Amino acid sequence: MKMTQKLAGLLVVATLLGGVAQVTTAQTNAFASESVEGVQTRALSKPYVVYGAGTRQKTQTAQTLGISNNYQKLTTTGADAKYIGLSGISDEAMISSVSLAPAEPKTGTLVNIEPFEGKNNITKVTAQQYAMAATMAGVDDVIITVTADKPVSGEAALAGVYKALDTDGIALNQQNTNAANNVLEATTQVLDTQGEKSDSKYAGKLTAAVTNTASELADRKQQGDNIDINIIINQLTVNLEQNDLGDKVSDEQVNQIAKALQSVNEAPISNSSDFVKSSAKLSDKLTKSTGDVMAKAHDFANSKDAHNASNWFVTHIWGPVVNFFSSLFN
Numbered sequence: 001m002k003m004t005q006k007l008a009g010l011l012v013v014a015t016l017l018g019g020v021a022q023v024t025t026a027q028t029n030a031f032a033s034e035s036v037e038g039v040q041t042r043a044l045s046k047p048y049v050v051y052g053a054g055t056r057q058k059t060q061t062a063q064t065l066g067i068s069n070n071y072q073k074l075t076t077t078g079a080d081a082k083y084i085g086l087s088g089i090s091d092e093a094m095i096s097s098v099s100l101a102p103a104e105p106k107t108g109t110l111v112n113i114e115p116f117e118g119k120n121n122i123t124k125v126t127a128q129q130y131a132m133a134a135t136m137a138g139v140d141d142v143i144i145t146v147t148a149d150k151p152v153s154g155e156a157a158l159a160g161v162y163k164a165l166d167t168d169g170i171a172l173n174q175q176n177t178n179a180a181n182n183v184l185e186a187t188t189q190v191l192d193t194q195g196e197k198s199d200s201k202y203a204g205k206l207t208a209a210v211t212n213t214a215s216e217l218a219d220r221k222q223q224g225d226n227i228d229i230n231i232i233i234n235q236l237t238v239n240l241e242q243n244d245l246g247d248k249v250s251d252e253q254v255n256q257i258a259k260a261l262q263s264v265n266e267a268p269i270s271n272s273s274d275f276v277k278s279s280a281k282l283s284d285k286l287t288k289s290t291g292d293v294m295a296k297a298h299d300f301a302n303s304k305d306a307h308n309a310s311n312w313f314v315t316h317i318w319g320p321v322v323n324f325f326s327s328l329f330n
Contacts, residue, residue, distance in 0.1 A: 037272035038173025039138040043301070045168055047101040050074045050160030053091035057149040064114050064147045065099040074167060076160045083162035084155065085178040096122065096148045096157035100164045102301035103141040108282050109134045110295035114147040120292065122146055124188055125154035126203040127292050132187070132211050134161060135282050136180035136264055138172045140274070143295045155184065179267040182260035183210060190253045200290045206249070208286035209239035214261055215279035218270040227265050232258045243287065 049071040055061055081089035103110065111130040113122050130144060139161065146157045158181070162172055187210060191203060199205075213236045221227050236258050240246050249257075269275050285294070 037138070037268040037275070038171070038176045039269060039272045039274050040140045040142075040165065040170050040172070041274075042170070043105070044100060044102040044142055044165070044170070047071045047099065048074060048164035048167065049097070049099045050076055050164050051097045052094040052148070052156060052160070053077045054093060054095040055097055055149055060117065061097050061147060061149055064116050065097065065145050066114075067099050071099065072164075072167070074160070074163060076156065076163055080159045080163050081156065083159040083166075083177060084181050085174075089156075094156050094159070095150060095152045096146060096154055096160065098147075098157050098160040098164075099145045100161060101143045101145075103143045103295070103299055104301055105141060106281075107141055107143075107299050108278050108285070109139045109142050109144065110285075110299055111144045111146065112295050113292035114145055115292075116147050116149050119151075121148040121151045122154035122157070123151050124192070125157070125184065126191065126207075127294050128203045128207040128286050128289050129184055129187055129191075130154075130157065131282060131294060132207040132286065133158060133180040133184040135211065135275075135279055136183055136214060136269065137162065137177040138269055138272075138275070139165065140278050141301075143300055145295075153188075155181075158184070173268050175267045176264075176269040179260070179263040179269075182263045183214075183257070186253075186257045186260040189256065190249060193253075202245075202248075204286045204289035205243040205245055206240075208283045208289075209236065209243045209245060210257060210261065211279050211286060212283035213239050214264050214270075215276050215283060217261065217265045218272070218279070219276045221265060221270050222273065222276070227262075229258060229262055232261050232265070236261065 047067070047070060049062065049065060049067045051058055051061060051073070053075050076094045078089040078091045078094060080094065081087065109131050111127040111134070113120060113127050113130075115121075127146075130146060134142070134144065137158070142161075144161055146154065148154070158177075162177055165172060187206060190206060213232070216235055217227055217232060225231075233254060236254060237246070240249055240254070264270060
């Protein structure tokens with residue numbers, strides 16, 4: 001078992017002990033330094049819930065997200081829109097809420113959108129788009145759940161994701177997150193005109209083509225190729241056709257997505273071999289993805305790392321560890 005996986009288990013245990021084992025964020029960073037490309041290089045140490053400052057029904061939101069007392073609670077304000085490259089946003093405009101939990105190693109980033117009191121209030125961004133954008137921003141091995149207590153487009157939810165990671169000591173690169181947001185906006189425009197009305201797999205196939213293109217371009221860049229906009233357009237066109245979308249995305253829309261992908265390829269994340277792998281793997285999952293639920297119970301991190309870490313931990317905190325991970329599935 002890799003040492004980083006064992007350390008992740010120890011970090012979870014330390015959180016559950018409420019300070020008995022003093023493992024700090026600074027110590028965590030000493031265990032595994034962050035990549036210069038801004039890609040997440042270690043597991044999330046604990047689960048988080050991030051409420052939008054404009055949320056009015058926090059109790060129902062918490063129930064919808066399925067959180068427990070083990071989740072660290074945060075709030076996104078208008079100032080936190082900086083995480084998605086925006087400024088001048090009011091607190092009231094931050095409505096989407098998210099929860100984050102550690103995923104099993106090599107799961108990647110998966111997203112579920114939960115209906116609030118029976119209604120899907122995330123009106124524009126799909127689960128597949130969230131997963132795509134978060135991966136391009138450098139997020140890895142995290143389960144994200146999104147909801148809102150009233151209808152919103154949903155873009156602000158990613159600010160909560162990035163704030164939680166930042167709080168956990170996992171600093172993402174601003175150029176990466178801005179580029180990821182560009183791709184989110186470009187694909188949203190396509191989905192607004194095409195959408196899933198005629199094809200329930202449309203969002204999955206579109207984001208799969210875009211994500212796979214990002215992976216292939218990054219790989220070519222790392223091999224020394226000079227990537228210009230024409231190469232991006234050609235590669236994106238090939239991947240759209242392979243996903244049966246060749247005649248369902250206009251030339252103008254292809255150009256818009258290609259420009260957004262160019263910003264990704266110019267960002268530090270395109271220099272990461274881990275990004276090439278994680279985005280290629282996500283693309284495969286997106287191709288088959290429909291609806292609002294990408295993550296299943298088995299995708300959440302379990303307690304085996306903590307169980308194997310040491311006999312002392314097994315003897316003294318096995319029950320709390322089990323309860324902690326069980327709470328992720330409620």
